[in-house]
Amino acid sequence: MSLAILQATVADAVHAVIDAGRVSAARGWVPATSGNFSARGQDGRIAITASGVDKGALTAADVLEIPLDALPPAGSSAETGLHLALYRRDPAIGAVVHIHSTHATVLSRRQASAREIRLEGYELLKAFAGIRTHATRLAVPIFPNSQDIAALADEVDRRLGSAPPAPGYLLAGHGLYAWGATMRDALRHAEAFEFLFGCELVGAAA
Numbered sequence: 001m002s003l004a005i006l007q008a009t010v011a012d013a014v015h016a017v018i019d020a021g022r023v024s025a026a027r028g029w030v031p032a033t034s035g036n037f038s039a040r041g042q043d044g045r046i047a048i049t050a051s052g053v054d055k056g057a058l059t060a061a062d063v064l065e066i067p068l069d070a071l072p073p074a075g076s077s078a079e080t081g082l083h084l085a086l087y088r089r090d091p092a093i094g095a096v097v098h099i100h101s102t103h104a105t106v107l108s109r110r111q112a113s114a115r116e117i118r119l120e121g122y123e124l125l126k127a128f129a130g131i132r133t134h135a136t137r138l139a140v141p142i143f144p145n146s147q148d149i150a151a152l153a154d155e156v157d158r159r160l161g162s163a164p165p166a167p168g169y170l171l172a173g174h175g176l177y178a179w180g181a182t183m184r185d186a187l188r189h190a191e192a193f194e195f196l197f198g199c200e201l202v203g204a205a206a
C-alpha cells in the first residue's frame with residue numbers, strides 16, 4: 001500500500017500522492033480543486049500535485065516530480081514553495097498534506113488574532129506521532145493568509161524553528177498543512193487535526 005511506504009521511489013511517491021488526493025476528496029477536505037499533496041522520493045525528488053486539478057481524480061500526469069532545491073516549475077501549485085520549505089527543514093518529513101477542510105478554515109479564522117490553537121486533554125492527541133498521553137498540550141501555529149508564498153514560507157520556517165513539534169500549522173481562513181514520515185502518517189495527522197478543530201468549535205458553541 002503506497003500510503004505506508006517510507007523512503008519510497010519517486011514512482012511510489014507519485015502513487016502515494018494520487019491515493020492521498022482520493023482519500024481527502026472523499027472526506028470533503030479539498031473542495032473545488034483546492035488543496036495539494038506531496039511525497040518525498042528516495043532520490044530526494046518531490047512528487048507534488050499540479051495546479052488546478054481535481055484532487056479526487058488524479059492521474060500520474062497530474063503529479064510533478066521536482067528537485068528539492070530548484071524553483072517550482074511552470075504548472076506547479078502556487079503553494080509548492082510551502083511544501084518544499086518543510087522538506088528542506090526536516091529530513092524526517094516524507095509527506096505533506098494541504099487541505100481546505102471546514103473546521104480548519106473556520107477555526108483558523110476565528111483564532112487568527114491568538115496566532116495559535118492549543119489542543120490539550122483530548123484522547124485523540126495520541127494520533128500524533130510520538131504522543132503517548134492525552135495529558136499533552138499541542139500548540140498549532142496560525143499564520144495570516146498571504147499570496148506571497150516565498151515570504152510566507154520564510155515566516156513559517158522561522159516560527160516553527162522554536163515551536164513544539166505539532167506536525168501541522170494553519171493559514172487563517174485558508175486551511176491546514178500537516179505532515180509525517182509517510183503519507184499514511186500525514187493523513188492520520190490531518191484527520192486528527194480536523195476532528196480536534198471540530199471539537200474546539202463545538203465546545204466553544206456549547
Ligand SMILES: [Zn+2]
Binds near residue numbers: 034079175
Ligand atoms: Zn491552499
